[in-house]
Amino acid sequence: MKEKQFKHKQAWVKTFFHARGFKCTPQRLAVLSVLKNSPKHLSISEIHSRVREFLPKVGLATIYRTLETLEELGLVVKVHLEDGCHSYTVVSREHGHPMVCVRCNRVFEFRECPIDRMSKRLSRKTGFAIETHFLQFLGKCQDCKR
Amino acid sequence: MKEKQFKHKQAWVKTFFHARGFKCTPQRLAVLSVLKNSPKHLSISEIHSRVREFLPKVGLATIYRTLETLEELGLVVKVHLEDGCHSYTVVSREHGHPMVCVRCNRVFEFRECPIDRMSKRLSRKTGFAIETHFLQFLGKCQDCKR
DNA sequence: AATCCAATTGAGAATTTTTTTCAATTGTAA
């Protein structure tokens, strides 16, 4: 059951890569899988060491390259924190925004966008043509509250 | 007139530093002034070289330390971009959000916060206690549109 | 105005992070 779901996902990813002209390599699948299986955002070196558990000879440069690719494909995003913006998390395909727990580092996704609806108003008001926005919430998750 | 305003601002900053237990040094004033006088966001090394026009012997480490301080004091913020989060801009004291032009790099400030009002709803809905949020708009300014 | 002291700085070294290079490997289309 779990395995079937896994295979299904893998297949989907494979198609996804091919449709965009990228090869489906074990390294890319591993990085994606590591991120998908982590409730917390992960730094580059955390990703590296976790990937190495599966593929022991993967180099750090490959992690950098892979994350760049996955980010470009919209499968992962950088997590922006007070002390730097060097960790990553997966995102669903729909436009949503990460809520990051500053205590346990878990990332939840808020699957709404409060910005969309106000974009036009902002444009009208300021003359600025918004193309994209970065929105991220920092706080405490249900478990870490209080 | 302009000079008077400048002096006034300087004095204000001095008080601001002192009230928070920081010294008012030429280096800090220079970094702040460089950022205030730049309509565009600036990278660390851009800041460094501009500061050096006034104070030729300032070291790069001082720029790092100063930016950390100014950020902590809420006088400047990091600008987050697709390809990294390594440049800075000044912000007004009120809570607002930067609109960054991806063409000319100028930063405008949207002096409203669309998030405040929805924070409670989000909390109620998700159980997540928002402490801060990070919102930034990317797009084209009036001059760079079309 | 002179003194004192903790905070800050400059210089450079050290460390860490990121990018580059290139030969070897490997997905994938044919």
Add this chain to the structure above:
DNA sequence: TTACAATTGAAAAAAATTCTCAATTGGATT
């Protein structure tokens, strides 16, 4: 299977950031 462009690993190079420590300095106190 074969062929080839894309991708990778390994190592070096480059860039970014932090650290150390003696010297300096802002500002409080006299």
